[in-house]
Amino acid sequence: MPGLLLPLTRAVTYTRWLHMLVGAIVPFACAMVYPGLSNPSPHDWLLVAVLPIPLALAAGIVPSVRHAEGLQARLMLFPGPHARVRNDEDPGVSTVFSASWTDRARTGAWLVLRLESGLALALVTNTLLTLALSLAGEPGRADPLPYVSDAGWVYTLLAPVPVLALVMVAAGAGALMAQAARRLLGPSVKERLAELEKRTEQLLERNEIARELHDTLGHALTLAVVQAGAARAAGDPHFTDRALEAIEETGRAALEDLDRVLLVLRDTGRPPGARPALDEAGRLLDSARSSGAQVDAEVTGPLEHLPGPVSREAYRMLQEALTNVLRHAGPVRIGVRIAVEAARLRLEVRNPLPDPAPVAGTGGGRGLRGIRERAALLGGEARAGQHGGHWLLRVDLPL
Template sequence: MSGLLLPLTRAVTYTRWLHMLVGAFVPFVCALVYPGLVGLSPGERVLIGVVPLPLVLAAAMVPSMRRAEGLQARLMLFPGPHARVRTDEDPGVSAVPSASWSDRARTGAWMVLRMEVGLVVALVSNELLACALSLVGAAFGTPKASTLFLHVSGRGWAYALPAPVPVLVLILFVAGAGALMARAARRLLGPSLKERLAALEQRTEQLLERNHIARELHDSLGHALTLAVVQAGAARTAGDPDFTGRALETIEETGRAALEDLERVLLVLRETGQPAGARPALDEAGRLLDSARSSGARVDAEVTGPLERVPGPVSREAYRMLQEGLTNVLRHAGPVRIGVRIAVEEARLRLEVRNPLPAQTPVTGTGVGSGLRGIRERAALLGGEARAGRDGDQWLLHVDLPLR
């Protein structure tokens, strides 16, 4: 019994009812012109739902009608905060203009269905409410009355008992019709194949952007924290006030640079529409080398070829790869001797980072860390390749990137 009364307590039942009744507005307006609303034969009654068809189909050819119908369906056919039901489900109804003749055809089918169902709901609502009023009138001694579904010839208080029945039947009928219209809306107003592909592409771009931001944070903050840890450990071990001062100065500079990188990333996440600022490029690699040297590592750098010839995207990604390579050395091997080679050739950029293998750490040569994986992903996006592994008694990171 509670299941039968549930539609009475749901606001969505009444919003769907109103949505269907609005669909009957156009045919009733047209019926004022032809064939009328009073004294109609059965054939003329049918014309009320037939005469507006050309007008409705012509309106469906207007692209913006699909947007209007979609917005109405989203607002009135589907559960929302007003409906006391779950609100986290996607209604599956598009609210964009028609982009193809298929969209126009489906919009036309939806508008015709909404008009015809609206007519039926309006007529049933009128008759069942009239039945309820006739029973109430008979209970209060009103003369006999008749409707399409009921003929009341008597009078008396007993007629008040069945008076709620037509109303309950009407609510159940409206709830069922509304549920069917919601399913039809998903079929006829749902996103087209082109819209689904566009949504999938947008989702893919968002995931790629998240991965890119994750790599930026990993490389920048990981480098800064690694240097800070190495510098702090070296200062504690040295016990030299001068060395400690230099270490703190290096930690301060590295932290400031990391904060600048973090601000660039946060500007992108805020979606302010403002440029995120210039990311560091390979011509600023000296800052990375100096940071590594200040941590106690001996860095031998060899740079050949003009760095200014390297395109911006390649230069910026190469900077991050070099940063991650130096961070990995300091994190896993400590302040050891590091060999860095940057070569700008005719059509390629080659980057190498070498360091001696720590004796106490077993090395498999696979290079499966998240940092190395990020370097490979960056290289692959630029059409290049990156590999890392044992090279004799050293660990070698080699990156090969095309300049075009």
């Protein structure tokens, strides 16, 4: 029983009721013109239901009507801030303008359904409220029920029954209209594809931002830790000054990258700063050298003429590779080879194996996984593992 009375306490029941009754305004307005509302016959009520249909179909052709109907349906047919239930689910009703004839046809069908259901609910509402007033013995009723002198109070007690029945009918009709709104005003296939593409782009953007933060901050913090440890171990004031200078430069570059990423997250409308490219690899190599590592670099080919996406992603791969070496092996001898060969970019980073040596091919760290993801997005591949007593990372990217 409490479950049956639950719709009485929900505000959405009455907003749906109102939404449907508003749909009856057009049929009644047409009925006042023809055939009139003075003692209408069943044939007259049939005309009242049929005459507004061409108007509804014509209104459905207007693109903005779908937008307006979608907003009304979202506000009045579904639980929201006005309801006494928590429902964060998307109602599944579109609020965009009609973009195709299919959208226009669905909007016209929705308008016809809204007019007809509103007219039916208005007639039911009038009938049941009239019955309730008659049972209550309202003075001035048009057709009073016959009273029995010694049992008239029974009719008065029955007066709330039509009202409760009316609320239940309105609640059921409103729930059906909400389902119909999802089908007729819901997003089209084209809109669903556009929304899916938008979500995919957002996920890719978030992953890209996560990789950017991981590469930038991880590189800066790793260099700072290695340089600080080397300076403390060396005990040389001159070396300490150089290490502090390198930490300052690396930290400043990391802050610039962080500001650029935050501009994207805040969506300020200002274009983010330019991302570093592979022709600036010397900055990475110098940072690694300043940490105490011996870097032997071999660069062949015009790096400045590389395509932008390839050059920027390769820079991040090299940054992550150097960070991994310093993090896991320390300031060791590092061999770097960057070559532009026959429409391909080849990047190799080699370093002695740390003790204990990692298991070849595991690649369990975020850094190697990020490098592989970047390479795969560019149509290339990245491999890492033991090779002749060294740890070797090879990246092959098409141009």
